[in-house]
Amino acid sequence: MxxxxxxxxxxxxxxxxxxxxxxxxxxxxxxxxxxxxxxxxxxxxxxxxxxxxxxxxxxxxxxxxxxxxxxxxxxxxxxxxxxxxxxxxxxxxxxxxxxxxxxxxxxxxxxxxxxxxxxxxxxxxxSSFSLEKKVTKAGFDLDNAVNWFGINGALSGFGQINSTKTSESEIFSDLRFENQTFSLTVLTGFSKQQTEISYEQNLSTILIVDFEKEQTRSFTLELSSQIRNLLQIITNQKIGINRFTLGMQKIGKPISVNGSVIGYERDDRRENWFISNTFLPKEEKLINHEIRYSSIKKDFQTILESWFTCTKIQVLAENYLNSSFYEVPVGTTLVMLISGIETFFAGEKYENSGSELSAKGKLQHLIKLTPDWENFFGDSYQAEMEEFSSFLIDNRVYRTHGTKRKRVVYIERELIFPVKKLSNILRKFILSQIDIHF
Incomplete structure (x- = not known):
């Protein structure tokens, strides 16, 4: 075959x-x-x-x-x-x-x-050279989507994708990203691959985007990245988009035999799009079930709306993902996380003086805006939080400017635990900003 x-x-x-x-x-x-x-x-x-x-x-x-x-x-x-x-x-x-x-x-x-x-x-x-120049419909196959949306989520009773059977789907409408309107459909069912010597059937979940107005490929790629980033933040695992399907199959002229219509011509404008330098990590099993789709299903429309309309959260989340998911030195991770927090709170001022918050002030502001932030520290959480933020800022200044301060450590492994704690706080803050609480 x-x-x-x-x-x-x-x-x-x-x-x-x-x-x-x-x-x-x-x-x-x-x-x-x-x-x-x-x-x-x-x-x-x-x-x-x-x-x-x-x-x-x-x-x-x-x-x-x-x-x-x-x-x-x-x-x-x-x-x-x-x-x-x-x-x-x-x-x-x-x-x-x-x-x-x-x-x-x-x-x-x-x-x-x-x-x-x-x-x-x-x-x-x-299967055709006649492809669309702009994008009106796109499908994204994401790693572990079937586990999060399907088996471990709320969808059940799977049908077969691309068959006469009905597949399970959820549609989220009237979403907006960069002032463009689209809908997002989560389609789960069985897909099959058949050769001359084998038959294989797999459970599959595809995220389908339908644009209100046709879009460019670059815009479609950026939107797919934001969808992937959202799922990475929620699951706290690396997720790649392993297939981009653009376009749609159009129905053409009717096919008649002896005056009776027996079918219609098919104009297949779908394409399997390959673009270099897309984030494609090593495929791994979903192991973090801290936040299941079933637990946020009823609020997922609101979550999507909050995510796609808040550029500041997208930038902060990307900063978190780039520093936490790539294999970079812990000192570099610290610098990236603090810089991301500074950018997020750019222009934020002290109530009394009216001057802009310092880097430490912005860090402490983020910590206190994080739900249940006290649980990240001990009984003397206020004093511990202040010492924690001073430690991080001193080491960030040293690794950025070489200035030695009181709390500077020179062995990288001494930063691992504090930076990990900062990452956990930052992720919880990001999720709280899009109405996910855990």
Whole structure:
């Protein structure tokens, strides 16, 4: 059975011989959905853990480099394709739209075959070359979404996705992000993959976004990042988006036999979108069940509204995630967290003097706004909180400016516990700002 475009995820690895056209397709060519024999070259497309690469005859690179060098370019400037390239597998089952290809290198093999290598930074796999230029509908497959929304959540009685059976879904409408309106559907059901020798059925959860007005790909990518960040904050685990599905399948003209309509033509404009440098951590099982979907289900519409409309919380949360989820030195984590808190409370002033809060004042302000903040400290919580904040600020100043203060520690491991406590306080504060209390 031939591979379908929907079978791939951002973690998939593959290698296919392909035909490539290095020019834009005309409307007639798009309608025929097949590369013309003229002006196409043979090559290979290969995706592995390091990236996605296109291997072409070296003559392609030679022509482009010759033209490129005649133009005014800097020596360290990268060479990219000037217009979208199109490719398909030899059997025509998979179509590739290659939007951004960066020249990497040239080489020759033992039989003196010269080839050029291109790194593909933005491309789509589909069943059709006729793809939408703007986005009206997008689907995101997130790691562990099925566990949080489905098995461990409130959804049950799963049907089969893309079948006549009804899948479980929840719809959250009239959401706004950067002044754009959209709805978010959580669709849970069974998806199946079948080959000539195997049949596999998996429980799957997809988050589907329907825009009120068509949007750009960059806006769609930013929105997907905010959805992922929200789920990461709630679960306190790394979550990647392993598949982006853009577009929709449209119903075309009716198909008639002996005067009776037996079906409709299908115009499949869906695409499996691959974009480099998206956050895709090592896949891991969801182990943190501190906040379950079932416990916040009735408030989830309000939670989404609060999250998408508060840019300050999004920025603070991203600061928390970048410092806590990436493997960075604990001293760097401290600097990033305090800087994020300072930015969040920029312009906040003391009640008495009217001057802006100091870094320590902003830190203490955040701590006291955190629900049940006293539980992070002992019986003398006020004094302990003041000592804690002074310790963090002294060490942040030292690691930023080199200024030695009373509470500075020089061994990084002595910062691990205090910085971990600060991270926990910050996460609880962020969640409280979007009406999640635990």
């Amino acid at each position: 031939r591979k379908q475009y929907s079978n791939f995820t951002l973690r998939s690895e593959f290698r296919y011989p392909i035909f490539v056209r290095l020019q834009t397709l005309s409307p007639q060519m798009l309608k025929q959905n097949k590369l013309p024999n003229k002006d196409k070259v043979s090559g290979f497309i290969k995706k592995n853990k390091t990236g996605t690469f296109l291997e072409l005859p070296n003559s392609v690179a030679d022509r482009m480099i010759e033209r490129w060098t005649k133009e005014s370019h800097k020596e360290d400037e990268d060479l990219y394709n000037e217009e979208t390239w199109f490719a398909e597998t030899w059997d025509g089952a998979l179509k590739f739209t290659l939007r951004l290809c960066k020249y990497s290198s040239s080489s020759s093999s033992i039989n003196n075959f010269h080839q050029s290598k291109w790194e593909i930074e933005d491309f789509s796999i589909s």
